[in-house]
Amino acid sequence: AQSVTQLGSHVSVSEGALVLLRCNYSSSVPPYLFWYVQYPNQGLQLLLKYTTGATLVKGINGFEAEFKKSETSFHLTKPSAHMSDAAEYFCAVSVGGGSNYKLTFGKGTLLTVNP
């Protein structure tokens, strides 16, 4: 079975600073990887996803993530944080075999951006 670990339940950065949110996964088969964002009082919204091909994936709002198979990681980065980036971020993984419909989420990382 697959699993997702997000290191750090809460990350605080200053406006303009680098954002780095960590995600490691466990899977016995090649995974498909996702980052979702949840703003207050809203549902989740896809930031980016890795399925096949280029391992550096660019998403919305200036975010990107790199799939590193050797490190079983899919960390999310943004060069310069903006106040509007304050939200909760979820890493998720889906794999083939067994249920074709299950997306496994991490516990989430709450990002705070300080002025």
Add this chain to the structure above:
Amino acid sequence: ETGVTQTPRHLVMGMTNKKSLKCEQHLGHNAMYWYKQSAKKPLELMFVYSLEERVENNSVPSRFSPECPNSSHLFLHLHTLQPEDSALYLCASSLTGGLTDTQYFGPGTRLTVL
């Protein structure tokens, strides 16, 4: 109206009540999902429907009963709930239910069980 909508947005119910949550998607998708989001825990997948057929029931107690009358609507019927069932219930939809699908989420129903 576009996207995924959920009603009601907030619900308070007693343990003996019966209520229903409604989800509607206007995206032409064929798969719909119910998730439970509790504080400090990962999102928990509850049910998945594909083309109105239930394809996943993730060991959910029988006091939660889903219904999918067509590909645009999904309900979650609730009865004799427990206080630990208080959570944010999220509905989502995706094009086919496949592994690489993007799931589109509604804003959720905040449920409080007294």
